[in-house]
Amino acid sequence: MNAKPPRHALAEAFAEAVARARRKGTAVLASVGMPVAMPPSLDYFARWYDTCGDAFYWKAREPSLTLCGHGRVATLAASGNGRFATLAARWKTLIDDAVVQGGHAPLAIGGCRFDSEGAHAKHWRGFDGADLAVPALVLASDGQTHRLIVQRMLDASADVDAEAEACLAWLEVSETAPSTMHPLPEPLHSIELPSADWRCKVEQALDAIDDDRFLKVVLAREACQRHAGRLPVATLLRRLDEQASNAHVFAFARGDACFLGATPERLVRVEGGHLKTHALADSIRRDDVEAADLALARALIDSTKDRHEHELVVRAIVDALAPHTVALNVPATPEVKRLPRIQHLCTPIRGELRDGTGIFDLVAALHPTPAVAGLPRDDAMRHIRAHEGFDRGWYAAPVGWVDGRGDGDFLVALRSALVRDGDCRMYAGCGIVRGSDPVAEYTETCLKLTQMRDALAHGAIRHVPTLHADPAMS
Structure with a gap:
């Protein structure tokens, strides 16, 4: 990524989220964005999929947008015929209280089942009725500019310094982990x-x-x-x-x-x-x-x-x-x-x-x-x-x-x-x-x-x- 969020930027946003969580009596989403030099790539997706399991890749055309990320700090989940209204309400609740720094809006990504009423086959385990993740980390690019978004859910007892250090440590791992592009088996x-x-x-x-x-x-x-x-x-x-x-190319990983x-x-x-x-x-x-x-x-x-x-x-x-x-x-x-x-x-x-x-x-x-x-x-x-x-x-x-x-x-x-x-x-x-x-x-x-x-x-x-x-x- 060639650039990481300054520790003080993370700590400042996290501290504000913790203070807000104390006032609200519930965990608050903190989202910190910043420009970076490196765009999202399949190499990052491969590393995160192998080390985290909960990863995604998205490459849309017309207009161009590539997203790559991993982790899950919050889940928007719903089922039944009213699942999309439930997702909208839960996302609004998160966003209304969120602490956002860096000018990049928080993001949730995922999908849903084709049929909210049909039977579930066991091989689809992990892919629920409607499941959008609020990722821990997102790399995004429109082909011209690249940005990094770090997201955390923080409650009143969160240790701001420890959370910031954990983010920086994980970014270091993302930079240094070997690529895991393997040949396809027969x-x-x-x-x-x-x-x-x-x-x-x-x-x-x-x-x-x-x-x-x-x-x-x-x-x-x-x-x-x-x-x-x-x-x-x-x-x-x-x-x-x-x-x-x-x-449009997409991938949503859930465990194995x-x-x-x-x-x-x-x-x-x-x-x-x-x-x-x-x-x-x-x-x-x-x-x-x-x-x-x-x-x-x-x-x-x-x-x-x-x-x-x-x-x-x-x-x-x-x-x-x-x-x-x-x-x-x-x-x-x-x-x-x-x-x-x-x-x-x-x-x-x-x-x-x-x-x-x-x-x-x-x-x-x-x-x-x-x-x-x-x-x-x-x-x-x-x-x-x-x-x-x-x-x-x-x-x-x-x-x-x-x-x-x-x-x-x-x-x-x-x-x-x-x-x-x-x-x-x-x-x-x-x-x-x-x-x-x-x-x-x-x-x-x-x-x-x-x-x-x-x-x-x-x-x-x-x-x-x-x-x-x-x-x-x-």
Whole structure:
């Protein structure tokens, strides 16, 4: 980092927090920020993940922001249908009493489960209903300036000098600890539902659509790739970052597990009372030949089925945002968003927030969007719970951050995977509407899984044997 907070700056902020804690009768958040020379990096994430376990990495595009941090001085946790309102209330309580020095607002970061009502699989332990950490240390960069934020919860009995010394000692460890970028172990096999069984699920969904139970449902599938040794998540994350150069990259470590991905989709970003989001739905593959690639993009734009499905998503997002905004800017026609292996229809949406509206209000209104659940939302969710056959956990759910000014950014956790020891559970889904072809939908999920499979590739090994999961278990 090449610069550390002066001890007196930490001690001054900590002393003020302790004094405030005595007056309030409860612990108070102290947040100290300062510019530094070194930006956040995957090397820092690797060190902190190995030494702390509770670490995160975040690299968003448009606008550029990279965050890297570790530790947890406070937790914003909630469950059930009102979880986002609970998070907002708990964050406001922390911020209202916080001592902030250095001009950088305090920050909390994390995610939540896709479904607040679904059953919890044991491999998702540690990734709770809604869980945002207030990190002990954050490195942040917008590509031009880099900053360090140190955060502590201090009660009336806290030893200010000891707390300051502990912070400085940990920063020293962060500087001197060796990098832990290790090679990826050899893959053994992948466990997943047979393609014919997943196509049957699509056919069930089409029957339900024909019976007018819903207009659209998003069905996903899980593939668990096993390896000969523990997967080094920082190495995997670096590969994802290199391969998905125009996606948002994220990782949230909880003990011996890490949820990570490189998603093309933003749920909502708020800055200075304005929101930024997009409708991202319907896709087609890329081609190495430019003329063929452009022809595929034109076919996507001209597809009646795809344009109809995309318009459903746009309309649902606009309807969800309307009560929270005074103005929305929505283009009449979508554009094509190109990723390395796939291209999507995309409609950017901008808006001005109503007074009193916060980012958690928007997350609650938008999630789950029709792009990850379906329409109508409640009917689609009931079908997913009854027929999809696995626990999505944090897959396709909001992951993101909020700061003390009320600004924040939440992504939709697509193209993602849960890594625990040598297992990598990866996820992909697609929207089913009237006219969907089960074979084509399965092919689309294979295309979406390619990003994670390529990042896991081991030397010349490209084909990983597949073991079929028991359909009775799904």
